[in-house]
Amino acid sequence: MTVLYVYGISDSPNAPPVLGLRDAALSVSGRGGLFAVWSEQEDSPFDADETALWEHERVVEALLEQGTVLPMRFGSSVPDREALAELLAERRADFELGLERVRGAVEIGVRALIRGESSQLAPALAGADRPGTAYMLARLNDEKRSAAIAAHIHEPLIALSRASASRKTSLSGDVNTAYLVAREDVGPFRATVEKLDDAVEYATIVCTGPWPPYSFTPGESTR
Amino acid sequence: MSQGVGHDPTLRRPAHAREVALVDLIDRLLDGGVVIHGDITLAVADVDLLYVGLRALVASVNTIEEKMGVRLSAHSAVLDNDRLDVDAFGSDSFGSDSLGADAFDADALDSDALDSDPFRPDAPRR
Numbered sequence: 421m422t423v424l425y426v427y428g429i430s431d432s433p434n435a436p437p438v439l440g441l442r443d444a445a446l447s448v449s450g451r452g453g454l455f456a457v458w459s460e461q462e463d464s465p466f467d468a469d470e471t472a473l474w475e476h477e478r479v480v481e482a483l484l485e486q487g488t489v490l491p492m493r494f495g496s497s498v499p500d501r502e503a504l505a506e507l508l509a510e511r512r513a514d515f516e517l518g519l520e521r522v523r524g525a526v527e528i529g530v531r532a533l534i535r536g537e538s539s540q541l542a543p544a545l546a547g548a549d550r551p552g553t554a555y556m557l558a559r560l561n562d563e564k565r566s567a568a569i570a571a572h573i574h575e576p577l578i579a580l581s582r583a584s585a586s587r588k589t590s591l592s593g594d595v596n597t598a599y600l601v602a603r604e605d606v607g608p609f610r611a612t613v614e615k616l617d618d619a620v621e622y623a624t625i626v627c628t629g630p631w632p633p634y635s636f637t638p639g640e641s642t643r
Numbered sequence: 644m645s646q647g648v649g650h651d652p653t654l655r656r657p658a659h660a661r662e663v664a665l666v667d668l669i670d671r672l673l674d675g676g677v678v679i680h681g682d683i684t685l686a687v688a689d690v691d692l693l694y695v696g697l698r699a700l701v702a703s704v705n706t707i708e709e710k711m712g713v714r715l716s717a718h719s720a721v722l723d724n725d726r727l728d729v730d731a732f733g734s735d736s737f738g739s740d741s742l743g744a745d746a747f748d749a750d751a752l753d754s755d756a757l758d759s760d761p762f763r764p765d766a767p768r769r
Binding site: 631 | 671674
């Protein structure tokens with residue numbers, strides 16, 4: 421019993437010149453400018469190890485090289501070709517709009533990592549016998565700093581981007597944002613991140629990518 | 644970007660840059676991307692283990708943060724069970740399933756797991 425493991429939705433009818441999960445051969449299904457890239461897999465749970473993640477990523481990146489792609493979440497599969505054709509037909513408008521949004525762009529992840537522990541200062545402010553108050557002060561301080569850093573770096577970066585998706589971090593006060601950046605703006609974007617990193621003394625600002633647009637894909641049609 | 648965007652040597656440097664990239668990769672592949680109805684081939688138990696591995700990675704990286712001048716955080720939307728905020732297309736346009744997040748308790752991670760290879764934790768598979 422096998423299933424079709426799906427890597428991405430693309431506007432290209434060509435299979436990318438790489439291998440899929442566990443070196444499986446890739447196939448392409450679809451029509452009319454909307455195609456799914458898949459490989460046949462045993463219908464049993466497999467290890468979500470680092471190798472498997474990079475194998476999925478390798479296919480999606482190859483798709484990004486030859487066209488526009490909406491990456492699938494890792495682990496997505498359909499029972500058979502009929503189900504895949506149904507998926508493409510049912511969500512065609514959704515996927516076409518999604519492809520249009522990310523055409524010519526890549527995703528870059530930006531993290532601002534705050535240096536120094538405000539929690540070390542808080543006990544002195546609140547008194548050592550009031551740990552609850554100290555904790556709240558520490559949290560407030562972290563959140564204020566986090567918000568200040570987020571605002572400071574977001575403005576110049578969003579100016580070089582089509583869109584952003586922020587992943588909130590509730591514990592450390594760090595900033596973690598994905599930006600959708602036109603390919604020709606990737607150089608200026610990275611240069612801006614480096615400038616911000618130099619300018620903001622109480623945080624380290626790093627970026628990763630370019631990634632396929634994982635954070636800018638359409639959600640399920642039912643939600 | 645002729646050699647593949649994911650392997651741009653200036654962005655995916657070895658050592659800490661690779662680890663940041665790995666944290667971001669896990670974030671994206673397990674919490675981003677198109678979600679479809681139907682069976683997920685991936686066992687949820689394995690996702691939990693992967694996140695145990697991620698926590699272990701971050702814990703182990705703590706010790707080299709000072710040397711590298713970089714701090715890592717694994718507080719992704721999945722781990723914290725927060726929703727992904729999207730400010731250009733409208734948050735309703737993007738799904739953010741928290742795959743297995745409820746089943747994972749970071750505090751349950753014992754110190755033995757931190758000592759193991761981050762991505763192949765010795766914890767027994769359920």
